[in-house]
Amino acid sequence: LRGRPSLQSDMAPITGGHGGPPLQLVSNAALLGSALGVALVTKYSLIVLLPLSFAIVIVWAISQLIRKRSSLASVVLSSLLVFITAYVILIAFYAFHVDKIDANESSTIAGWFYLRGHTAEIFKRFLMWLPPMLPRYFVYGIDMVVQDSREGRPAFLLGQVSDTGWWYYFPVAFVLKTTIPFLIASIGGIVWAVYQMLRRKRYVLLYVVLPAVLYLALTMTSHLNIGVRHLLPMFPFVAIAGAGFVSGVVQFALTRSRVLAVALAVLALLPGFVIAISTFPNYLTYFSPLAGGSERGWQTLSDSNVETGQEVKPLAKYLKAHGQKRVTGIMVGGEFLKFYGVELDDFPGWDDDDSDDGDTDPEPIDTDYVAIGAWYLTEVDLTDKQKQIIDIYRQQKPEAMVGNSIFVFRRTAALPPLRLRK
Numbered sequence: 001l002r003g004r005p006s007l008q009s010d011m012a013p014i015t016g017g018h019g020g021p022p023l024q025l026v027s028n029a030a031l032l033g034s035a036l037g038v039a040l041v042t043k044y045s046l047i048v049l050l051p052l053s054f055a056i057v058i059v060w061a062i063s064q065l066i067r068k069r070s071s072l073a074s075v076v077l078s079s080l081l082v083f084i085t086a087y088v089i090l091i092a093f094y095a096f097h098v099d100k101i102d103a104n105e106s107s108t109i110a111g112w113f114y115l116r117g118h119t120a121e122i123f124k125r126f127l128m129w130l131p132p133m134l135p136r137y138f139v140y141g142i143d144m145v146v147q148d149s150r151e152g153r154p155a156f157l158l159g160q161v162s163d164t165g166w167w168y169y170f171p172v173a174f175v176l177k178t179t180i181p182f183l184i185a186s187i188g189g190i191v192w193a194v195y196q197m198l199r200r201k202r203y204v205l206l207y208v209v210l211p212a213v214l215y216l217a218l219t220m221t222s223h224l225n226i227g228v229r230h231l232l233p234m235f236p237f238v239a240i241a242g243a244g245f246v247s248g249v250v251q252f253a254l255t256r257s258r259v260l261a262v263a264l265a266v267l268a269l270l271p272g273f274v275i276a277i278s279t280f281p282n283y284l285t286y287f288s289p290l291a292g293g294s295e296r297g298w299q300t301l302s303d304s305n306v307e308t309g310q311e312v313k314p315l316a317k318y319l320k321a322h323g324q325k326r327v328t329g330i331m332v333g334g335e336f337l338k339f340y341g342v343e344l345d346d347f348p349g350w351d352d353d354d355s356d357d358g359d360t361d362p363e364p365i366d367t368d369y370v371a372i373g374a375w376y377l378t379e380v381d382l383t384d385k386q387k388q389i390i391d392i393y394r395q396q397k398p399e400a401m402v403g404n405s406i407f408v409f410r411r412t413a414a415l416p417p418l419r420l421r422k
Helices: 007-015 022-042 044-066 072-093 103-112 117-129 136-151 169-177 180-200 203-219 228-254 258-279 312-321 334-340 384-394
Strands: 155-157 160-162 326-330 343-345 369-373 400-402 406-410
Touching (some): 022 044, 044 072, 203 228, 312 334
Parallel strands (some): 326 343
């Protein structure tokens, strides 16, 4: 963007030039609508992209009308095309099985917007008056996400456990789960973009800054704090801003010294390659050195930040290499060990009711190895009896840590056959 003469030339690729030929406007609207529609059918939580898309369209429409680059009719029709395209894709994925919104569903949807009293009644009547609109299971899925976001579920952050999460969870997760070079570029990119807009009037950068900032703000209102993966829709935007920042720094250095510019370019790119190579293949369990590195990251963040079942196959390989085809333990995805030729035994007494008086000891462990996922070692959402079982291993040194997410213990004199306290 550096050195471009005007806002109009910046926006031309997006809006279709000065005024935008109708075909270009239609094409751009259909592309945005398609992206939104595919997002909605991919993951329920991506419903947050709907208000973000509204924001993008509004910013674009205002800029078009103020600059007199498109007629009011073109702006309105193009905006409608975005959401019509998304809607058609959505219902197509549900085989066009749409239903009228009934009384229960209208109450559910009204609850999403915190509507109460007379306002809620008017809104519900309006929804029930509409023709068949939405796939019923799409409504159920969105309601599940809304309830989880509002009520939350037990979460872990920096050694603390909360039933409702923390407003700052996702900013902290972003810092700890991204590489330091990407983190610096992202922060620098947002600052650079804001500077470009305020000082050089490059408002086209709103298309980058607005979605990223709004999406992060939305996640900070959520009580569902279970993984940095919920921030993924934000990553492309901060990556674009970061690329602009790095490019700007290198170009500025180029005006001073070609050697300095090359050195900065290498400094910006080389660490990413080194981290990618050294982390392979355990990318999902990567943690920044700010979190203590990948081996200690599970002590700062848990759940899908560190364990999604991706290390079950390497665990099976490790056990077979040590002559084992059975293991006792608990981990995410452990039920899939059988597909790799390893039988998983539950901990004795793991699923017993806490109300059990414990008069009878459970059967002892009879496998040579015990495997425990990092999520369970943080003891989030476990019963007292389950915590008692995990406590036996928390202070022990594991023989191995598979994929930075599963701890493997060999039973020795330090780990006697498991018997719970009465």
